[in-house]
């Protein structure tokens with residue numbers, strides 16, 4: 001008889017058996033899978049677990065706080081935050097090509113995670129000579145099937161799809177979600193007492209807002225996009241439609257300007273694109289038929305509240321031919 005509670009009990013017992021009294025490290029991305037995996041391992045082995053959150057400065061409004069404050073409050077987890085926003089933005093300066101953005105972000109992510117992981121390992125050694133032997137990964141059953149089901153060496157597959165850790169940082173993997181589908185992971189997350197905002201979070205790409213700013217990524221542009229995105233998400237939530245939509249990218253066409261009239265005069269501002277989609281697995285997708293009233297309130301609020309945006313457009317392309325993200 002499988003209930004979220006019984007799945008959780010079994011998974012906790014398995015983690016305890018695997019880990020024993022060794023130390024464990026886990027990277028948090030802000031996403032559901034790593035959050036549930038970390039909360040589960042925390043429930044199993046308590047403060048033998050240290051989580052690392054690389055804040056790359058490319059998350060949406062409130063998301064870093066969701067990890068640093070809400071996740072910690074809900075789980076009591078020991079969290080190390082690597083605040084790397086400046087480093088990522090410096091590395092992204094002048095870059096407009098989407099794949100180059102991804103490569104740079106992947107590279108900086110690994111660097112930063114590695115340095116933080118080394119810090120955790122050293123700290124554990126100084127404290128009591130305890131070894132950090134395990135790395136938690138939020139691998140789900142569909143990921144296992146997709147990758148051929150092999151055990152593989154520890155690598156940060158995470159959301160950046162980039163390579164492994166260096167040889168002197170070898171961890172065995174703890175993958176407590178390996179037999180679960182997404183809906184089961186969410187049920188287990190709720191069972192663990194995680195906030196609904198984390199459990200029901202839409203998928204979000206590892207490179208974050210960097211691939212939703214068409215053009216160079218700058219602090220100012222991030223601020224504009226964050227503000228517009230926050231409005232779109234708030235209105236979707238207020239309409240009770242979060243779970244009818246798979247993802248809702250908001251895209252800033254940072255190098256495009258058009259003429260508008262806002263307030264007292266003419267403006268020459270940027271458009272944002274709303275890209276709400278429905279999907280089963282992100283391989284194919286359809287554009288969401290959001291109610292006109294919801295689109296209207298998003299458009300009105302964004303153009304009122306985000307000075308730099310004077311036009312809101314809706315992407316009505318299915319996938320294929322359009323991808324979900326614009327980059």
Ligand code: XMP
Nearest residue numbers: 102159160203204205206207282323324325
């Ligand atoms: P596309 O845009 O190809 O996206 O239709 C399919 C799904 O993948 C996500 N996505 C990414 N996720 N790193 C990620 O971790 C990436 O570089 C990346 N690019 C796209 C996208 O949000 C959607 O869920």
